[in-house]
Amino acid sequence: MTRAPQHPTRRPGAGRIARSAVTRLLGGGSTTVFALLIVIFVGIFTMNPAFAQPPSMLAFAKQAAPLVVLAVGQYFVIVSGELDLSVGSLVGAQVVIAAALIDGAESRTVPVLLLMVAFGVLVGLVNGLVTTVLRVPSIITTLGTMLVLYGAIRLWTGGAPTGALSEAFRRAGRGGIEGVPVVGQLPWAVLIAAAIAAAAVALMRAPYGRVLMATGDNDTAATYSGARVWRVRTTAFVLSSLLATVAGILIGGFAGVTAQVGEGLEFMAITAVVLGGVVLGGGHGAVIAAVGGALAMEALFTLFIQFDLPATIQPTVQGLIIIAAVAYAARRRSTHPS
Template identity: 35%
Template sequence: MNEVIAQLRPSAASLRALVLLVVLLAVFFFALGRFSPTLALDNIRQAAPLGVVVLGQAIVLMMGRLDLSVGATASLANIVLSSVFAGNVDNMALALAATLGAGVLVGLVNGIMATKLRIPAFLATLATSLIIAGLIIYFTGGSPRGSVPPGFRAITESWLAGLVPYSAIIWLVLLAATLFLVHFTMLGRKMLLSGANPVAAHHTGIPADALVILSFVLCSLLASVGGILLSAITGMASIGVGNAYTLDSIAAAVIGGAVFAGGVFLPLGAVAGTLILFFVQSLLYLLSLPPAAKFIVQGGIIILALALANIRQGKSS
C-alpha cells in the first residue's frame, strides 16, 4: 500500500505545473469576470484530443526519444476516419480499425528506424511526418472527402448526465491506463529503466530496442486516438488539421516535467501542461490579443518551467 501511495504522489515537477495551472485559471476567470465550472469543463472537453497526444509524446520522451510525427499521425487519423466513415455510422467498426491500424503502422516504422536503422528519432519521425503529409495529398488530391456521422460525434459533443464531457472521461481513462502501465507493471518499470540508462538496461537483459519500438507504437496509437477525438469535434476531413499537435505536445510534456534525457514519466504533469497551453490560448482570445502572442507566451512558459526545474535541481545537487 505504501508503494502505491508513493507512486501516486505527484512529483515536484507535476506540482509546479499544477500550481501554474491554478494561477492561470485564476487569471482567466478574473478576466472573464465570473467563475464558470461549465466553461472550464468545456475547455477541458476541447483540450482532450491534444491531451491524449501529449500522453503518447510523454511515453516516447520517457525513453529518451522525441516523436515529431504525432501531428501528422493525428491528421492521418482524421483523413482515414472521415473517409471510411463517409458519414455513415454503420461503418464505425471498420473506420476505427483502419484508423488505429494506421497509427500502429506509423509507430512500428518510427520505432524500427530509430532502433534497427539507428536513425536519430527526431530525424526519423520528421521524415515520417513528411511522408504522411505527402501521402495524404496524393490520395486525396488535395480535397479530402468524407465526414464523421453525428452519432459518433457524441463522444466529444455530449456530456455524461449533463455534468462531465465524454471526451474528458476518455482522456481520464487513458491517463489512468498509461499511469498503471508505466508505474505498476513490470513492463513499464523496464521501460523507465531503459529510458534512464539504456546501457545498464541492456546489461541486465532488458530488450531496450523492443521497448523503444513499443513506446513509438503507443505514441502513434494515442496520436491516432487524439485524431479521432479531434475528428469528432470538427466532423469532417481536413488536411493538416492536427499538425499543430507536434510542437504543442512537446511543449505541454516539457511544461509538465518531462525531460529529454528520459527515465521520467509524469502523466499528471502532462495533463497540467496540456491544460496550461489550452487555457493560455483561451485567455489570449478573451483578451483579444493577436495570434502571435500565443507563441510568445507559450515560449515564455516553457522557459519558466525549465528554469524552475533547473534551479531546483541545482539546489539539490
C-alpha cells in the same frame, strides 16, 4: 529529480512539511506545473468569474482532451529517451482517412475505426523499429514519417480532404452523457482523456513503466539488467501512435475535417510534456505532470482570450513561457542536485 522528493524516514515536523511542500511547488518538478495551472486559473476566474461554472469548466476540459491524450502518448516516447514528431501528421492522416472511407455512411464507422487503429499501430511500429533496429535517431525517423504521411495523404486525396464523417464517429468528440446533475452534459472526450490518463499512471507503475523509465534513464544499464530496450522503445512509439489515433478521433469529431487538421500538434504535445517538468532525454518525470502540462497550455490559451490579446501574439507568449519553464527547471537541476 523531477519527481517529488521522497519523504524523510524520520517523522517530519510541521515546519519541515511546510518547507518540503514549498520546495515541491517551486521546484520545477511535477508539482510545479499544477501550481502554475492553479495560478493561470485564478487569473482566468479574476478576469471572468462566470468561467468558474461547471459547464464552462467542462467545455474547457473537452477542448483540452485531445492535447491531454497526445501529451500522454508523447510522454511515453520522451521518457524512453526518444521523440515523436509524427503525431501531428498522424492525427491529420487519421481524420482524413476516416472522412474518406466512412464518407457519411453510419454502417462503416466501426470497420473504419478498426482500420485506423491498425494504421496507428503500423505507423508506431515503423517509427519504433526504424529507430531501434536501424538506429536512425528518432527525430529523423519521425520527421521522415511526418513527411511521408503528409505527402501520402494529400497524394491519395488529391490535395483536399474528401468525404464526410458519420454521426456515430463524431459522437466521441462532440457528444456526452446528457442530463448529469450540476454539469449538464458530461462529454465523452473528457471521460476518454481521464481514462487514458488513469491507465497511463497505472502503466507507469507496472513493470513495463519501470523498464521504460529505466531505459530512458540509462539504456546501457537497462540492457545489462535484462531489458529488451528495442522492444520497450518500440512499444512506446506504438502507444504514442495509438494515442494520436484517439486524439484524431476526438479532434475529427470536435472540429470536423480540414486540410490543416493536426498541423503543429507535435510541437504542442512536446511543449506540454516539457512544461510538466519531463526532461527531454528521458528517464525523468511523471505522466500526470505531462497531463498537467497539457491542461496548463490550454488554460494559457483560454487566459489569452480573456485578456483580449490578438490571437497572433499567442505564439510569442507561448515561446517565452516554454523557455522560462524549462530554464526554471534546469536552474534547480544545476544548483541543487538533491
